[in-house]
Each structure stands twice: as C-alpha cells, then as structure tokens.
Amino acid sequence: MMNDKSANEERLMADTQLVRDYLATVPHQTSLDADQREGLRSKIKTLLQEKRAVLVAHYYTDPEIQALAEETGGIVADSLEMARFGRDCDADLLVVAGVRFMGETASILSPEKKVLMPTLEATCSLDIACPIETFAPFCDEHSDRTVVVYANTSAAVKARADWVVTSSIALEVIEHLKARGEKILWAPDRHLGRYIEEKTGADMLLWDAACIVHEEFKAKGLFDMKALYPDAKILAHPESPSSVLSMADVVGSTSQLIKAACDLPDKTFIVATDQGIFYKMQQLAPDKQFIIAPTAGNDATCRSCASCPWMGMNSLEAMYDTLLNENNEVHVNEELAEQAMKPLRRMLDFSQQKQIAVKGKA
Numbered sequence: 001m002m003n004d005k006s007a008n009e010e011r012l013m014a015d016t017q018l019v020r021d022y023l024a025t026v027p028h029q030t031s032l033d034a035d036q037r038e039g040l041r042s043k044i045k046t047l048l049q050e051k052r053a054v055l056v057a058h059y060y061t062d063p064e065i066q067a068l069a070e071e072t073g074g075i076v077a078d079s080l081e082m083a084r085f086g087r088d089c090d091a092d093l094l095v096v097a098g099v100r101f102m103g104e105t106a107s108i109l110s111p112e113k114k115v116l117m118p119t120l121e122a123t124c125s126l127d128i129a130c131p132i133e134t135f136a137p138f139c140d141e142h143s144d145r146t147v148v149v150y151a152n153t154s155a156a157v158k159a160r161a162d163w164v165v166t167s168s169i170a171l172e173v174i175e176h177l178k179a180r181g182e183k184i185l186w187a188p189d190r191h192l193g194r195y196i197e198e199k200t201g202a203d204m205l206l207w208d209a210a211c212i213v214h215e216e217f218k219a220k221g222l223f224d225m226k227a228l229y230p231d232a233k234i235l236a237h238p239e240s241p242s243s244v245l246s247m248a249d250v251v252g253s254t255s256q257l258i259k260a261a262c263d264l265p266d267k268t269f270i271v272a273t274d275q276g277i278f279y280k281m282q283q284l285a286p287d288k289q290f291i292i293a294p295t296a297g298n299d300a301t302c303r304s305c306a307s308c309p310w311m312g313m314n315s316l317e318a319m320y321d322t323l324l325n326e327n328n329e330v331h332v333n334e335e336l337a338e339q340a341m342k343p344l345r346r347m348l349d350f351s352q353q354k355q356i357a358v359k360g361k362a
C-alpha cells in the first residue's frame with residue numbers, strides 16, 4: 001500500500017477534492033421556516049404510522065432528524081445498533097437516516113423488511129476509498145492474513161472479509177486474533193487501525209484510507225483550545241489522527257464518548273467527532289458544556305468541518321419524499337448478503353460470548 005508522504009498528500013488532496021465536488025453539486029438545502037418544518041415533521045409522523053414504518057437515525061444526522069426518530073418510537077444509535085434495532089422491531093418498513101453502508105447493513109440483517117433511505121447518494125470516504133476491485137486483489141496478495149474490516153464498508157468488501165468490527169469491539173477482536181497467533185489485514189481506516197495496532201501490539205497491515213471529517217482535527221488547534229479551557233476533558237474518536245488521540249483523555253466510539261460525557265464529573269468537554277453527537281450528549285448531560293474540537297481551517301475541507309456532508313443529506317424534505325413514494329430502496333444482492341452476513345455474525349457471536357455491548361460509530 002501507499003505509505004510514503006507524497007502518497008498521503010496525494011490521497012488527502014483527492015479526499016479534499018471529493019468533498020469540494022460534492023458540495024458543488026449538492027442542491028442547496030431549502031431553508032424552511034418553522035411552520036413548514038413542523039408541517040413536514042407532522043406529515044412524516046403520519047406516514048410512519050400509516051406504513052408501519054420505523055425511523056432509525058445515526059448520531060451524526062441533523063438533531064431534528066434524531067429528535068424525530070425518538071419521538072416516533074425509532075432509535076438514535078451507531079450503525080450496528082441501528083441495524084439490530086431495525087431487525088428486532090415489529091415494523092414492515094425501515095427508514096434509515098445515515099449513509100449508504102448503514103442501509104446495506106440494515107438490509108442484510110433484515111431481509112424480510114423493506115429498507116428505504118432519504119438518499120442513496122449519501123456515502124462515506126472510507127467506503128469510497130476501499131473499492132472491492134482493489135481490495136480483493138490486495139487480500140489475495142496477503143492470503144496469510146485474517147481480513148478484518150470496519151463496518152464503514154460496502155457489502156462487497158464485508159463479504160470478502162473474515163470479520164466485520166465496529167470501533168467499540170475492534171480492540172477485543174484484534175486481541176483475540178493476536179492470541180490465536182493470527183496476522184491481520186485491516187481496512188479501511190488507517191488512524192483507527194494504527195490506534196488498535198499500538199494498543200494491542202498485533203501484526204497489522206493497514207489499508208490507507210481516512211474519514212474526511214475526523215482527519216481534519218488537528219493537534220495544534222486542540223492545544224490552543226485546551227489553553228482556553230484548561231479544565232476541559234478531551235474526548236476523541238479513534239478515526240482522528242494519532243497526534244490528536246495522544247492529547248485525548250478518552251478515546252472511544254460514539255457510544256463510549258457519550259457515556260464518558262455522562263459519567264465523568266467534569267463540566268466541560270472538547271469533542272473530536274462529528275458535531276451531530278452533541279444532540280445526544282446535551283440531552284443526557286444538560287448541565288455540561290460541549291465544545292467542537294478545532295479543525296484544519298480554510299485550506300482543507302472546512303465546509304465539512306466536524307460535520308459529515310453525507311450525513312447532512314438526510315433532510316426532512318428528502319425523508320418525506322422517500323416515505324411518501326417509497327423510493328430509494330436499498331437492495332443487496334442475495335448471494336452477497338449471505339456472504340457479508342458471515343463476518344457480521346462472527347462479530348455478533350463474539351460480542352455475545354464476551355458480553356460486550358457492540359456499539360460503535362461504524
């Protein structure tokens with residue numbers, strides 16, 4: 001894989017361009033007034049009831065979407081919990097507010113339910129940077145390694161893997177594989193991979209991709225912000241660069257960071273992950289202050305700073321249209337779904353044996 005400085009710079013430029021291209025083409029969000037928003041929310045609620053549908057939303061979606069999920073008996077969670085909830089709930093139709101791979105995972109775990117998404121265009125830089133066409137030959141080249149992929153991948157990449165993991169179970173799975181003497185091929189997030197490699201000492205070959213949101217958090221800015229808020233604790237998601245993680249008081253998945261925000265006695269937190277998480281943090285710890293960790297600034301992808309542009313595509317308008325017309329259905333090829341289910345099932349069984357709550361950003 002590409003590991004030298006110039007290759008990294010090239011990839012970062014490609015990621016930056018990716019976001020710029022997206023922002024240039026995405027239709028400008030309609031600015032609705034309060035009455036119009038309330039009208040849409042009310043229509044969505046009615047449609048959810050009429051169609052025996054459930055809304056499952058990711059922590060990084062707009063707070064308005066998260067609130068709607070909670071008010072209508074749905075869930076706000078990480079991607080795997082979204083899929084599990086969707087699988088176990090008594091509904092005919094799932095509306096998944098998140099990014100494409102989350103809809104796919106929901107469909108794999110709930111083949112008997114119809115899965116819709118407000119948009120099928122919402123993707124993820126990790127998913128994009130790990131196409132099956134190059135990933136499969138890479139795995140073939142290193143057939144002596146156990147293939148472990150992060151949940152932020154396509155169904156095809158999951159189907160090629162031995163294990164799928166989320167951020168909260170990744171350490172335990174890699175420790176388990178290391179104890180069995182296995183060497184790992186890890187994909188796609190290199191920051192999370194490096195973090196786990198350092199923590200476990202496992203032999204890990206890392207795919208070279210990154211989350212465009214978390215990669216923008218910078219140690220220098222964090223250092224300056226910490227000077228302004230010396231009593232604040234720093235919470236960081238492990239998709240952030242290692243220089244940021246080394247400054248963090250808590251490194252963890254979305255659920256782990258929310259838990260830390262609630263459990264720690266501190267009153268102020270600087271948070272290095274998508275700002276959508278503030279909805280849940282503020283809801284569960286209303287007496288505390290949460291501050292967005294600083295990002296790179298004008299030179300990079302600052303319009304998406306601490307805010308995933310793809311998650312942002314889950315608007316009220318798109319959701320209403322999807323529910324009304326039942327469009328944007330997620331289809332996963334049956335054979336592929338069966339293959340992808342195997343590494344997913346391996347993780348679920350492992351977590352059950354170890355009694356680990358499988359929660360993570362995914």
Ligand code: SF4
Binds near residue numbers: 311
């Ligand atoms: S926040 Fe990062 S990892 Fe999550 S969906 Fe967006 S690009 Fe992907």
